[in-house]
Amino acid sequence: MKKIQAFLFSQKIAPYVFILPFIVSLSFFWIYPMYSTINMSFHNIGNGYSEYIGLANYEKLLGDKVFHIAVRNSVIYTIFTLIILIPIPMLCAFLLNSKSVVGKRIYKSIIYLPALVSVVVAGILFRYMFSEMDSGLMNQILQFFGLESKQWLKNWGTGMFALLLLATWRWTGVNTLYFEAGLSSIDEVLYESAKVDGASAWQRFWHITLPLLKPTRIYVTTISIYAGLAMFLESFMIYGSNNSPKNIGLTIVGYLYRRGIEKNDLGYASAVGLVLLIVALSISMVYLLSSGMFKKEDK
Template sequence: MISTDKQKQQNVPKKSGLSEKTKDRLSAYLYISPFFLIFSLVGLYPAVFSLYLSFHRWDGLTPMTSAGLNNFKIVLEDPLFWKALSNTLIIGIMGTAPQLVVGILLAFLLNLSVLKMKHFFRVTIFMPYITSLVAVALVFSVFFSNNETALANYILSLFGMEPINWKTSEWGTKVAISLMVFWRWVGYNTIIYLAGLQSIPKDLYEAATIDGASRPQQLRFITLPLLKPFITLTVFFSTVGALQLFAEPTVFLGNAAFSRDEAMTIVMYLYRDAFQLQSYGTASATAVILLIIIVTLAAINTFLSSGIGRQRRVRK
């Protein structure tokens, strides 16, 4: 009997192939593989090649030659680069810092229970974000025309001020582009803040009201601490977007955007080196420097936001 049982066990065919758990894992990887393939071709490879190119001299046609750190030296010793960096920081602060404050205020207004036609106002305030950038630039070109009868100069004349050449003056160009950035992105941040406000449980406000907390106290100890992750997110996105500013000044100034330095940004400087001067080595070096600046400023903003939140909890 024992030998017969062993023979039956030997005659039973063993299950071959992969287990169900392994098949599930493989199918999951197959589903997400298109993203990684596209990202490798469109994102990862250009980034690695740009880093490699920053240490070489290349015009796109002739063979590459090693340049070491000479490309970074050329960029850092160029006065136009530092002018582009200062323009980027100034326009970024003027265009993004006010929109964060105004976005929070608008989110509070849109979240009021007494406000009527909420859906209309929410859609309206988000419209600039989805509006074509070319159309936005055309509208602002009319508003900030150098003509004395333009809307911006007309408003200045009401206060007894002289008209400004918005597209040729140093600060006039920066103000016009900053207002364009502010108008286009304030609705985007408002919607994010509004989502954060609506995610806060109402029970917290009811309990605070029962305990005798006033509206300012509820705002300080409930709303702002719970809204801090959304504020950190918008500050991070705004910082990255401000340092990558390219479309607004290019479309607003047209062909003259790369011939003058009033509104030259770092990305415009990079674009000029790559596609106008055919100096891909210095352009790639500029991209690496820009990446370092973005990572540094984003880390500082995140650290400051986290530090403010910790101080508030300690004080509480």
């Protein structure tokens, strides 16, 4: 017993004991699944059999038009979410951080509430909002202005608008709180010094706020890129299934689900998942490198 205690409390062994839970969880939930996915992507897997086929799954992806549609939808969705969910939350955070705003906690609570709503519930609500029936909320708004009802979820443009509106409604509050936390960490002395030097509000924002918000901006952009490319449940709930009309709501993860779960083609689905991982990592790394995240600061 004493030898075990001495072993565990040894200064050389203790660090490895502390990191052991992390290593075990990393191996079990990331390394092994990654290895299995890579291995399965080179196989044709069906009910009770597995056949090695080399790069056949990846070659099939190159000519798969449905996969190309899924990639296009995911990339366009991600680009628009970045355009919407970076500047708007930043502006909201800037307004909330203003000293002239009264009741900041109330506004923060209200703006964060949509994030607490389940994606399932939110998707069902938006499905009824964008219903093609005249009783749908969006069609009622059109009728109020004397316009005809639309089949919102059967057209690519209006269907993408519904998905983007759902993302904006749910995530604006979360990103606002991220930016608000970043603004709160900026020393007020910098703004006061700039005022003394005659800097305008725009100059203070451009030369103080934006540069010092860079770490927060990079973090929010990175997680937004991942969230956009990995979007699936929102589309699934709005359309009521993974089979939207003409695949206008199909995403990369949705296509992975279709091939792996619905069609039980796990080998091909693994190839789709690895392509998604490579695309997401590539975009994130390019963004991080271009933003100077890995550059050494001058001492």
